[in-house]
Amino acid sequence: MAVSERPVGIDELLDRVREDLDRIEAREAHDAARAGEALLVDIRYAALRERDGLIPGALVVERNELEWRLDPQGSHRAPEATGHDLRVVVICNEGYASSLAAASLRQLGLHRATDLIGGFQAWRADGLPVTGPTG
Template sequence: MSKEPEHPLGIDELLERVREGLERIGPREAFAATADGALLVDIRYAALRDRDGLIPGALVVERNELEWRLDPQGSHRAPEATSHDLHVVIICNEGYASSLAAASLKQLGLHRATDLVGGFQAWRSAGLPVQAPAA
């Protein structure tokens, strides 16, 4: 039987700890990383993608499918999930859920997984390419 921790982590503390293990990058760094083969992965839910648009070239993966789609050894992996050495940049709406998702991918052995500081909103604010939502 496992013993419960004396002081359970709150989400803010968990997020802080998770981010200590990530080399988070900003929008312009993420954009430049794609030229070197980085894979941008958009985990925003459909309503946000429909409202705000998409990052051209980003792989869209629902958060609840992320680990299955990006595990290079998984039977349900995306074609882009070719190696544990893949540089993956997770993008959520504002850069919170993406940190937790990137940490989860690191646990699967994707040692170069990280996330975008400020998420999609920071990308758009930086004036980087966004594909308009479908009408």
């Protein structure tokens, strides 16, 4: 940070990163994934996945591994990380951490990375498919 820059709080940082994201609603993400036009990436931690279930077809990647697994040039990339034009929709529990994660992926050149408004909870509230626990 330059000397003249002031520190920003998390709320301001979140607002800033979201200005550059084309965030999407759950139903749009579902339709894009079904059409093969987007890769859904679930970054929720294990306890939340165990409690609430999984989105069928979503790639599960812990947040601390996200950049390594989705960097198309990375030595630890997931097979799904096919290129920088990949449309990635990051999903967290409620749509906050996913915004920051999508911004980080954009810094790696994944220029179509975005996140799901409202996260997994919005997905479930819309009645979209979930496997595993429902409570």
